[in-house]
Amino acid sequence: MENSQEQNNISREKEFDAAAGASDNAPEEDFDPAADRAHRAARVQEIKRKRKADKKAHQKARRKKKRLQRKKKRRKINRLSIIIVVLVCVMLGAYAQRIIQLRVENRQLKEQNQQLKEERKDLQKELKNVNSDEYIEKRAREQLRLVNPDEILFDFSDDEDKNDSK
Numbered sequence: 714m715e716n717s718q719e720q721n722n723i724s725r726e727k728e729f730d731a732a733a734g735a736s737d738n739a740p741e742e743d744f745d746p747a748a749d750r751a752h753r754a755a756r757v758q759e760i761k762r763k764r765k766a767d768k769k770a771h772q773k774a775r776r777k778k779k780r781l782q783r784k785k786k787r788r789k790i791n792r793l794s795i796i797i798v799v800l801v802c803v804m805l806g807a808y809a810q811r812i813i814q815l816r817v818e819n820r821q822l823k824e825q826n827q828q829l830k831e832e833r834k835d836l837q838k839e840l841k842n843v844n845s846d847e848y849i850e851k852r853a854r855e856q857l858r859l860v861n862p863d864e865i866l867f868d869f870s871d872d873e874d875k876n877d878s879k
Contacts, residue, residue, distance in 0.1 A: 842848040853859040860866045 839848075858866065858868075
């Protein structure tokens with residue numbers, strides 16, 4: 714059993730030396746140049762395959778990294794777009810509220826203007842009548858409680874006030 718283990722160890726060392734290019738340590742009688750060339754060619758092919766596989770893996774990793782970067786950039790752009798849309802909506806809401814407020818104020822001012830116009834018309838009519846005898850007599854009776862010399866003034870306002878207070 715020990716003998717077979719020694720033989721396995723020796724064969725492993727030979728394979729290792731051949732793979733490492735240390736074939737000059739091997740005995741001359743075991744050296745086969747054709748086998749060595751074939752072994753080296755196979756080793757070169759294996760190295761090329763590994764390099765090619767590593768290159769593909771590296772390219773794939775780079776593509777994946779770039780794809781993730783583009784995705785992150787799109788997310789940033791989407792977030793920025795959402796923020797801009799929200800800000801625009803808030804601003805439009807504020808402007809709409811201001812417009813509504815101005816319309817209400819405008820309507821109130823128009824109503825006030827209409828009332829003032831009516832009051833102005835009434836005052837203009839009154840101004841035309843101010844110098845007439847009828848107007849002066851009417852105002853004297855209402856405001857100053859004056860009467861003509863042949864008239865008697867009856868004042869019932871005190872009786873109504875007493876009745877109201879009871």
